[in-house]
Amino acid sequence: MAEDEKSKAFEDGLEMRRKVLGPDYVARQFHDPDDFTAPFQQWATECAWGKVWNRPGLSLRERSLITLAQCIALNRPNEVKVHLRGAVRNGVTRAELQELCLHSFLYCGGPASLDAFHTIKAALPEIEALERAADDKGT
Numbered sequence: 001m002a003e004d005e006k007s008k009a010f011e012d013g014l015e016m017r018r019k020v021l022g023p024d025y026v027a028r029q030f031h032d033p034d035d036f037t038a039p040f041q042q043w044a045t046e047c048a049w050g051k052v053w054n055r056p057g058l059s060l061r062e063r064s065l066i067t068l069a070q071c072i073a074l075n076r077p078n079e080v081k082v083h084l085r086g087a088v089r090n091g092v093t094r095a096e097l098q099e100l101c102l103h104s105f106l107y108c109g110g111p112a113s114l115d116a117f118h119t120i121k122a123a124l125p126e127i128e129a130l131e132r133a134a135d136d137k138g139t
Contacts, residue, residue: 010042013050020053020060020086022130061090065100068092068116072104075112077119084120085127094124 018026029041053063064087071079087097097120105113 007046007050009050010046011050012054013045013048016053017045017049020049020064020089021082022085022089022134024130025082025085059090061087061092064090064092065096068097068100069104072101072112072116073108075108075115077115080116080119081123084123085130088124088127088131097124 014026033041053060058066064083067083068080068087071083084097101113101116101120104116
């Protein structure tokens, strides 16, 4: 998609995606796009981030918790890690993350919950350090 062809939803989605996941993550996703992955990035940014994450009715914090719960239910540790940063950026606490994993055990099963615990435990220190560094820079 050429720069002048980008929709308002895409531009709104890009802004929201940067706000939630961090500008560094978004830049990596769009770095050196190829014909195979570029359409996915465009679609995800326009539809998911531009049209759904920008809707009224739920706070970004609530959307982050819901998204993490769905990623846990689907047992998608890579997506848990991606959306964990968004949850931290949106104010979700360590205690809430722990409760989310415990609650997920009841409805998603032990293996999915355990994978989420391991993923979050391993990723959280780095994410918290990245966010502290960003705060120190004033971003």
